[in-house]
Amino acid sequence: MFYATIGRMVLIAAIMLAPAAVWAADGELRLQAIDSKTGQPIPVRVELPNSRGRPMRLKKVGTAELGDHFYLSGTATLGLRRGDYVFKMDAGPEYRTQNGSFTIDRYADDDKSVEMRRFADLAAEGWFAGDLDSQRSSRDLPIVAATEGISYAPSTAWTFDGKKWTKSHFLVLESVDDQVPLAAGRTLGPYTTRVELAGGTLLLVSDELLEEPPLELAAGVTSLEVIHQAREAGLHVVAATPTAWEYPLWVASGELDGVCLLTSQSEWKRIVDKDPQGRPRDKSFYPGKSGLVLWGEDIYFHTINCGVELSPLAGSGSGANESPLGINCTYAHLPNAFTPAAWWDAVDHGAVVVTNGPLLRPSVSGEPPGTKFRLDDGQTLDFQIALNMASRQRVEYLEILKNGQVDVEVRLSDWVSKGGKLPPVSFDSSGWFAVRAKTNTVDKREFALTAPYYVESTAGPRISRKSVEFFLSWLDELESRSDDSRSCTTDEVATARELFRGLSAKSKAE
Template identity: 30%
Template sequence: MSGTLHLFVSRGLLGLSLLCVTVLTRAEAPGAEVGSVRLQIVGPGESGAAEPMPARVSLSGPDGEPVLPPGLPNWRDHFNCDGTVELDLDPGSYAYVVERGPEFTRSAGKFMIEAGKRVDLTVPLERLVDLPALGWYSGETHVHRPPSDLPLLLRSEDLHLAPVLTVWNRTSYWRDRPLPDQRLLELEPGRAYHLMACEDERRGGALLYFNLERPLDLDADGPEAPSPVVHLREAVAEQGAWVDVEKPFWWDMPTWVATGHVRSIGIAHNHMWRLGVLDNEAWGRPRDRDQYPPPRGNGLYTQDIYYRLLNCGLRIPPSAGSASGVLPNPVGYNRVFVHLDAPFSYEAWWQGLAEGRSFVTNGPLLVVSANGEHPGSVLQSPEGEPVQLEFDVQLWSNDPIEAIEVVRDGQVVHRIDDPDLGEPIRLDALHFDQSGWCLVRAIADVPETFRFASTAPFSIEVGEPRRPVHRPDVEYFLRWIDARIEAIEADPEGLLTDPSVRQSVLEPHREARQFFERLLGQAE
């Protein structure tokens, strides 16, 4: 017996659009207590014809609980597959969402399982845009998933690069394993992951280390001592590590930045979830919740701190990470796209990130040029003539976009509400008669979370090459460091009872204060 079932979904938390799918059912063994589904995900292949496509599936049963098939990578409410999966299911109504990163449409629907019958379900995905064809490749910097899952995770999330955090303080994947001969694993042209990344997370916040030759030894570290700066300097000097500040509001962030060794800082981070937000700053510097109300407050506070760093003349590119394996996100929910002028390579991607030829996102895809140049560019007028920037923007998204905004020296100076998606947009020219910076961001109209994209900054130098330093922002970080020093000296939990140990922990913060005092001497 066969029949047709039309699937439907209305706009909900994820901003889903209407989808109708034909499902064929046929009778199975009479009297069976369960039914089954064969789910096939298809998308455009190289020839343009539909073919099986790796993807992520969020499947919930009649009780609303997630269905997680054994043998496939899964986390919280979703699993990843190579394009086809067959499941035995109890009778009832099931709902699904299928996604493959932000470059593909999101598909969703429902189906009914009847005892003794099978559902054959084909779910189509379509491309919104092919960013690699435009030179943009995505990576993410905060992955806690098993290394053996990475090949399928990269394919099914359409992610090109990911270092895997195999050491997280006293948790080490290598404790009972020999170190691998190969740290960098390339799956195919355009996809690679690295096995030697570490997270050092303590009282002052979290630092991420990438491209290590060997794990950092964090076993003996306490909440405060030794200072994380000890490992930071060792990792850079001995292993040439890439150092990332996992998010800007960590108490030790200004101190880490002052070392000069921080290569990137996460502004699309793990407090931003696919279906909500982690609405606090954990043990970081808390925000003013009246100034930054939920659900966007944590994300906007994050960006404003980053803008203050830029206003101190510090050109640190933004990064993005999801903490999949710890927090509810899929791998690559928060990701950073880097523009390459040549074919993808692991090394070239990091070099592009270092130069700020990038944008971060957890949804919208935002490709921007200023006077024909990519983000990260320094636009100069050596003779001191004013610089006029003209922005060309293209924006794609599965969600409606509330606005595109231009941020200059930390302030929103231009806004376009309800911009067109997929069509070229020319923004009003921005006039610079003195040096500064600017970036473009897009904010999605998604009520339950902070979904956005932001370019890395463009730098503008008018006259003599210089990086403007804004006095209020330097003073902001001096007050921040003073509060951190005061908390360490008070030591209410008795973590630093040995005076010499306490002094060793305080020393990097005092050095950071000197760094910002020097900046204050350059401030306008």
């Protein structure tokens, strides 16, 4: 296991400032992060602004500097000018954030050790994190993934823009050697391609390193043709967002492995507000930055309400933006050790939770999300949800969603007093339920959502007429768009429309 590996590891990384800053250094500080229980050094993410409040710029290869943060693997020697400094240190979502300060005087030669306190160990419980949308160098990935607790980081190697393939500027195209201590037990490196067409972006994930583009694509290819070719090539196919104009076509194809419900805020802004790929939201119902995510959630709930079983997934965009790897991630529940094949098998079965904050581990009758429960005619079943949760941010309340609507809202104190059990959710007909946790964060929508649990009677899955009509209306809008603003044919739209009309004929729920 990763945590055992870190516990045995003592790595020293000497970090130097830019030459001009080093020459002007008045003193040195050796900064070390250790696990409070093991006493061993661990890798950490550090924010260390200078006296002007700007991020310190590091030059030594291997520190994975990005935006306002960099990474340390153990102990670092910092050459600094005189002054008072504050820092913020993180070791992923399972450790508490540590804030600290120090003073550098002339000729200072000091040591500072920071204890990182762990409050959760999801891998020990069988939950392994993946980030499906990043563009980080293979040289950086071992320390970055180890710090952030990410087991699976298939970074983007190639991008197809509708005309040609381009190698990622953010990625050194090389594998990550499993013998690197920080990479052991993880799958990291160039396994993903992005296909960015007028109708939306697809993430195609390979089981093999992508030294070359995995498909032969040419200008004029439709998004459905890409999906069909990707499936034939054995690639995993993920919709980069649920807002893509051609998302209903992809759902109708039945060939998606999942949809990224959580992306970086910048990705949502680009796709929904500025880029013609995304179907725009009604800002009176979905206002502000949180509205972007709420719009995507509702599209996903409409998908499930059409009787389609599809897993929610997540990606950070790290590298293409300045977000840390895994700031949005998918936890997949694996019965045994992590492997990419086991991780994707969990995705296929819906045994996942997506989060950009709270860490949820649900269980119903001992089973993870994605489990399907049978309901006999005339029978009513109550489902008791057991839930483990940990969060560095204050969670405001927990919600049980039933068929896409909030069925029960539980204050955190009530959940704690009942030993981690939520109120039962009752079904007398087909449907689905999930759990969502939200924090008090005001500057963004910070939450976690389990994939659905399904309840199915002898009449078959629940199909909502309202949700089917939602997608039929969407297809009408798609068909009316100009040829250069879509990557599909009229025949492909017609085929999808017939499928949704067929669902409408089967629908028994509003």
